[in-house]
Amino acid sequence: MPELPEVETICRQLSQEVTGRRIVGVDVKDKRVIKEITVKKLRTVVCGKTIRSVTRRGKMIICGLSGEYYLLIHLRISGWLILDESPQPCVRVLFRLPDGRSIQFCDSRVLGEIRLVRQLGTVRFLERMGPEPLTLSEKKFIRLFEGKTAKIKPLLMDQFFIAGLGNIYAQEALFCAGIHPERHVHMITKEELGNLYRCLRKILRKAIKKCGTSTDTYTQPDGAQGEFVRFLCVYQRQGEPCRRCQNEIVKKTVGGRGTCFCPVCQN
DNA sequence: AATGGGACCTGCGCGC
């Protein structure tokens, strides 16, 4: 699933490859991924525009275009971006570049979305989004939890609480910090939250360094796999031995989401 | 106000 490290990897690679290039064509293969505007309008506006930047906020990819337009791309569960000359499997939209390559929005489950806006401030999802975990002090991180009572794992995955975490990295961070995913946050000490903060940042940094986690459809824009999958401790490891204590990793539903953890190391 | 569940989707793996 594309979460912060995967989206960061995509943005870094794309930014390097396509910044300053012109979009010469937009080919929409599946209009379901285009939200809020018509395909015609998207094509009319985007054709001829130069890509000024490729950045992200949380899991949202923000592609700045000339003429003060922003292309917003959310990959949701099964989306990925490929930069290539030949059309890829599951491609839904292609943005053609002058050199023959296209930025290809691929998505097997068609839950991802592309939007075009003039002002980022008008996008509710971006406006309400919580802080970036990698540019947040420990003090501010701990302060986020004040007055909260929810279970820790659903809270970490709440984009309005903190940005960029999904089911993989929330689980991995909790394992690292030795915290049970169902603990209610008011029962977690400040020391434990400090530990969680350090675990979270360590894992996100390492995952970015390894160019993300390829478990399902995600690949980097150049087609390479994300290598963090080798370092997963709990995600999709139910039934396998805990890397720390050798007891069996279990899986249960927490806040409606599949959640793996070590019942011995995490409490 | 916070939480839970369904809808959106498709591909895959399972049981029969």
Add this chain to the structure above:
DNA sequence: TGCGCGCAGGTCCCAT
């Protein structure tokens, strides 16, 4: 072999 079912997950939306 083949069919149908359930599950996977991020976000939105509605109900409680």
